[in-house]
Amino acid sequence: MNARTMKTLVSLACAALVLALPLRVQAQSAIGTVVTLTGYFLNAASLTPVEANYAVYDSQGKKVGQSFRSSATDGYLQTGLKAGQTYTIRVEDPRYFRQEFAIDLPATSKYLELSKDFVVRPMEAGRKIKVTPVPFDVKKSALKTGAEDDLADLVRVLTMNPGANIEIVCYPDAEGTADASQKISQARAEALKAHFASKGVSAARISIKAVTTVDPLDPPPIRPTAKGKRYVGPVYLVITKV
Amino acid sequence: MQMLRSGVSMLVVLAACAVSTWAQQRSYTASTIGKHADEVLGVFVNDANTMVATCSLDETIKLWSLPDGKELRTLTGHTAQVNNVSFSGDDKQLASASSDRTIRVWDVQTGKVLQTMRGHTADVIGVYYSPVEGSQLIASTSFDKTVKIWDANLGVEAKTLRGHTMQTNNVAYSYDGKFIASCSDDRTVMIWSTDLTKKDPIMTLTGHTAPVLTALYSFDSKYLATADERGVVKIWSMPSGELVRSMNAHTDLVQDVAFAEDNKTLVTGSLDKSVKMWDLTTGQNVMTQNVGTEVWSLDVTSNAGIIILGCADGSVRVLKEAGSEAGRTNRGGR
Incomplete structure (x- = not known):
């Protein structure tokens, strides 16, 4: 391989890199930064963890994904949401009062894990x-x-x-x-x-x-x-x- | 003749002991620098020994100058009693814990609230700013049984530490920034790593027979002092967790303790209305002062020349050692 061929190959490689870079940036931006929300549903009376059905809504009131259920064993929940967005966690479970919890996620370019507990109230006469x-x-x-x-x-x-x-x-x-x-x-x-x-x-x-x-x-x-x-x-x- | 010599020698030894004991006693003069409208629950001296913050059942925080004790500013905003306060390592910010379930971060210079952090599901009792230079992490304890770590920059909860089985009462960072100690009504003290990826306690210190109300590291991070509802104070060697000393320090609950920067002088205050100073190398009580009212909280300047007390009658009192300056010695400090 002579010197001229080598120069040509290097130039082609550089051009390919320059072309590929914006594509990669675009792909990252399209995916967005994910914030993992973790926490527990707790019974308001005892503060013990409970299982509860809930749904997540975005700031336009659109439901995000399907309905979810916290862990039957320890009330644990975990869900991935977009950074910089506002969400509402709504308790949709006939065993509990209908309740909403606002989640305001900070705008960040780095992966972030947030922890929040949700206190729910059992729906029973006499309670x-x-x-x-x-x-x-x-x-x-x-x-x-x-x-x-x-x-x-x-x-x-x-x-x-x-x-x-x-x-x-x-x-x-x-x-x-x-x-x-x-x-x-x-x-x-x-x-x-x-x-x-x-x-x-x-x-x-x-x-x-x-x-x-x-x-x-x-x-x-x-x-x-x-x-x-x-x-x-x-x-x-x-x-x-x- | 020999008997006479022995007798003289014994007298000399006894006299030396007496002089030694007398020399170790420290004498303080008490005065009141001001009042809150209700009981004073927390006291914290800043790193530079130029300011002390107090917090109260009256829902306010007050800042006082040191050593003169002039009231500088009242911080309002909490909607329930303020249980504890802690300065940041650079003294520019103050964190407060309240029964309104929030932790607030204040700008010390302007008195403005920088962050109001919500997440605890019950009263927040303990708060401690990381002493590491530049760190914006704050630890808190609550009657919801958890220990939470907050990022004061973002104003968000960074981590929840679960392990205590009853309400957690107080929390402290070690001054090397490696550990957090939390204490609880479950009678234990838990030691946690400050590494945010770790979620389980490194160790659990047991031995207290009553709810443990406070925990505090010495400045060299080699000792941890803990105190309980029965007035017992325990000293632990860290990071091994070996019990060094247990003292029946007071006859009623001890809500607060403070180390001097020599790492061997500990001051304790109690609802038995007394303040005591201890030499931890010997376990000897080197000062006892009855202040005539229940002591909820206290802190000391670096050389323990000034002791600031938060009292149940709403008063903020100081005990000043004769001839002592407020400033630190040359050993560093918080």
């Missing part, structure tokens, strides 16, 4: 849903600052499930006189009912119960408790009709 965090401060009956955010999920659940009626049950913070306990429990229950009504939940679906004794299932602690464990009277939503 008690504990409102956590308690939307009141100690000894106060007004909704605490930011409680609206904490209650937004419950409001969504109630508006997405118009056939369900509830009773708001409030307990006092400590043993006290019946009058004082009645006053604060009643005021808290009314405040919560008013909040739900203001968010579009029909007041006719909501009854209230003011308890004057401390919650026997979750009584105030006797000894000083550790950080974060300060006691506030529990609040429950009891499902009265499904």
